[in-house]
Structure formats: structure tokens, C-alpha cells
Amino acid sequence: IYTLIIETIGFILIFLYYNHNQLYSESVSQTIFFSIFHTISSFNNAGFSIVEGGMATSLFPQDYFIQYTTITLIFLGSIGFIALSDIFNNLRKKNNPKKWLWNRLQIMTKLSIKVTLFLIAVGALLFFIFEFNNTNIGASFGEKISTAIFTSVSGRTAGFSIIDSASLSTPTVLIFIILMFIGASPSSTGGGIKTTTFYIVIKAAMATIQGKKQVTISNRSIPFSYVDRSYTVILFTLSLIFMGTLLVSIFEPQFSLEEIIFEVFSAVGTVGASLGISSNLSVASKYIIIVLMFVGRITVLTLALSVVRKTMYTNYSLARTNISI
Structure with a gap:
């Protein structure tokens, strides 16, 4: 049910925005179809686009609304259905209302969100640094930041691209190879080895170096x-x-x-x-x-x-x- 709720909200936002600004389509029916298609493609991390010529050759690179709506849908799809279920259940039941929502979430949910946000931040920062002088990522400072964030989110799991990927420098390509390898969270619509797998291996390596006998997270031991x-x-x-x-x-x-x-x-x-x-x-x-x-x-x-x-x-x-x- 939460999948339907998220996709419905995404569809409404995209449809109202496109219909009001009369973008990418000539009729209401085309706008409805495009909004449905793009919403589902984004949430499911599919990366398919029906924009003629692709997203990189359209108005998307300068369209901040669709960029951040797409980013939100991709993010929600990539953290996994286990995390989404936990979030929605806590919002609905309101167990321990005196606690913040974050404190009521399961460790698995927190881990998925934390690692995902960390990877997005690192990817966006490195992309911004390595491609700052690349004219294909935008002319203004704001466009460069927005493109860096969008590419970091989408390039890890979804595959949407608002720039010419062939123009990327070798360091940037290497960064996104690593991000694609890690991928999304368990039970999500994305691929990769999964964020939790990456985190467990890092924690296990640190425990070995420190001479610890167990791998821990949030005062809990990992079998x-x-x-x-x-x-x-x-x-x-x-x-x-x-x-x-x-x-x-x-x-x-x-x-x-x-x-x-x-x-x-x-x-x-x-x-x-x-x-x-x-x-x-x-x-x-x-x-x-x-x-x-x-x-x-x-x-x-x-x-x-x-x-x-x-x-x-x-x-x-x-x-x-x-x-x-």
C-alpha cells in the first residue's frame, strides 16, 4: 500500500507541474501518461525515459522540480521495502509518541538510510569536484550542485542521466563504478551488493584491525x-x-x-x-x-x-x- 501511496503522490506532483507549465507534451492525456511512466520508472529505479532524445537533451538539466522529485522517488525506492514498511508502520501506529520517529525505527531501517545518504553525499561531492570545469554539467554554480546530486542519486541505482556520460572524466567514472557496485538496500528496487553488505564488511574489517572478537552496530552484535x-x-x-x-x-x-x-x-x-x-x-x-x-x-x-x-x-x-x- 505504501508503494501505491508514494507513486500516487509522485504522479500528482509531476502531473500538476507539467500540466501547469505545459512541458514535454501537447495534451492532457500525454501529460498523464508521461507522469505515470516517469513516476513508476523513478520509484522502481528502472531508469527508462520516454522523453524524445533523452533527459540529457531536454529541459531536465535546468528543471529543478523534476530533478528533486525524481531524486526523492529514487531514494525511497532504493532504501528497501523493509525500511518503508517500518517507517509507514511507525507513522500509522505512533508507538511511543514521545519519541522522535527516527528513534522508533529498527536498526536495519536506520542503517539503510544512513549508508544511502552517505553514499549520495560522497558521490555528489566527488562528482562536483572532478567535473567542476565540465561545461556539460551546467553553467551556474547552482546547476552544477543540482546535477551533482541528481547524478549521484541516479547513477548509483536508477541510471537516469541528465548529462552526456561519455564526457565524464576517468576519476568520476571510477567513483560511479564503485557506487554501482554497492548499489541499493536489501528488498529494494535497486541492485548491487547492497548497502548493508558493504557496511557489514567495513565494520568486520575494522573489528579485525582493532582486534575485536565481534562485529557490532548500535550496541548490537552481528552474527x-x-x-x-x-x-x-x-x-x-x-x-x-x-x-x-x-x-x-x-x-x-x-x-x-x-x-x-x-x-x-x-x-x-x-x-x-x-x-x-x-x-x-x-x-x-x-x-x-x-x-x-x-x-x-x-x-x-x-x-x-x-x-x-x-x-x-x-x-x-x-x-x-x-x-x-
Whole structure:
């Protein structure tokens, strides 16, 4: 129900704005269809646009209203249905009304929101720094900031683009490869290894360096089975990306490694972003990209668990041995 509520509000806002300003369409019916399509595409992090010539060649780069409406929809879709359900349930039931809404949320919800906002902030800041002199991101200071925020939000999970991605510098491309790899939160409409997986691995690494015996978050310990799964997801995803990059590079020797890696990371993260080579890929490479998108959507861990038979649990342990690391 909260999905319908969010998308309905998004549709109403976009429709009223477009209909009042008579933008992108010539009739009310076209405006209604466009508003519905763009709202659903944004919330579901699909990244599809029916604007002729694409969002980068239309009025979108200067249209702050549609930019921030789209940003909000993408953000809500990327934090996950678990987080949305928790937020809506607390708003509806109003348990412990003396507490702020934030203090009533589950740790999982807080973590999803915190990591998502952190990634957006870091991505926007680095994009702004690396592309400040890029004339394609806007002429004024305000346009540059708005473009940086929009690109950071959309480039991580959705794939909408209001600039020419081919004009981005190598450092910016690298940043967005990392953001696409991390992706959205669990049970969300986005892909990637998930924000919680990224956070758990970082916390586990810090705990190891500090010599701690457990991984904690908000005075709660994280079971080591979750840590093991997080490392497994990253290992399997990187292996999938390596194989995808290798295969595509065999069939597409005319493209640079940077372009191919970006394309593969985008496919595995189900982002849909590209440096402009998607339409020029061979049939073989397109099938490879399709497989990568499919596996990225269901996640590599789900695929592995479905094809590998589990071993029976045995209540004993073998003698230990030491191996240098």
C-alpha cells in the first residue's frame, strides 16, 4: 500500500507541474501518461525515459522540480521495502509518541538510510569536484550542485542521466563504478551488493584491525554468519564481474577497458547506465549483458544457494591448523 501511496503522490506532483507549465507534451492525456511512466520508472529505479532524445537533451538539466522529485522517488525506492514498511508502520501506529520517529525505527531501517545518504553525499561531492570545469554539467554554480546530486542519486541505482556520460572524466567514472557496485538496500528496487553488505564488511574489517572478537552496530552484535555471507556476496559478485568483463572484451576489442568495465558493473548492478557503447555491442556481448543483469537482479547469493546443495550440519569441529595470510 505504501508503494501505491508514494507513486500516487509522485504522479500528482509531476502531473500538476507539467500540466501547469505545459512541458514535454501537447495534451492532457500525454501529460498523464508521461507522469505515470516517469513516476513508476523513478520509484522502481528502472531508469527508462520516454522523453524524445533523452533527459540529457531536454529541459531536465535546468528543471529543478523534476530533478528533486525524481531524486526523492529514487531514494525511497532504493532504501528497501523493509525500511518503508517500518517507517509507514511507525507513522500509522505512533508507538511511543514521545519519541522522535527516527528513534522508533529498527536498526536495519536506520542503517539503510544512513549508508544511502552517505553514499549520495560522497558521490555528489566527488562528482562536483572532478567535473567542476565540465561545461556539460551546467553553467551556474547552482546547476552544477543540482546535477551533482541528481547524478549521484541516479547513477548509483536508477541510471537516469541528465548529462552526456561519455564526457565524464576517468576519476568520476571510477567513483560511479564503485557506487554501482554497492548499489541499493536489501528488498529494494535497486541492485548491487547492497548497502548493508558493504557496511557489514567495513565494520568486520575494522573489528579485525582493532582486534575485536565481534562485529557490532548500535550496541548490537552481528552474527558471524552474516559477515560470512557478506564476504561471499562480494567475492561471487566480483568473480561474475571479472568473467563478464573478460568475455565482453573478447567480443569487443574496439572499446576501451574503462568503457567495458563500466558497462559490466552497470549490468550487474542493474543500473542501466552506459558510456555510450550499449547500442554498438555485438549480439554475443548483448546476451552476456542480459545474463549479468538477470543474475544481478536475483543476486549472486540467491543463485548460488539455489544451485549448490547444502551440506548437513555436523555437531563437531576438526583440529585447527595455522595458515599465513
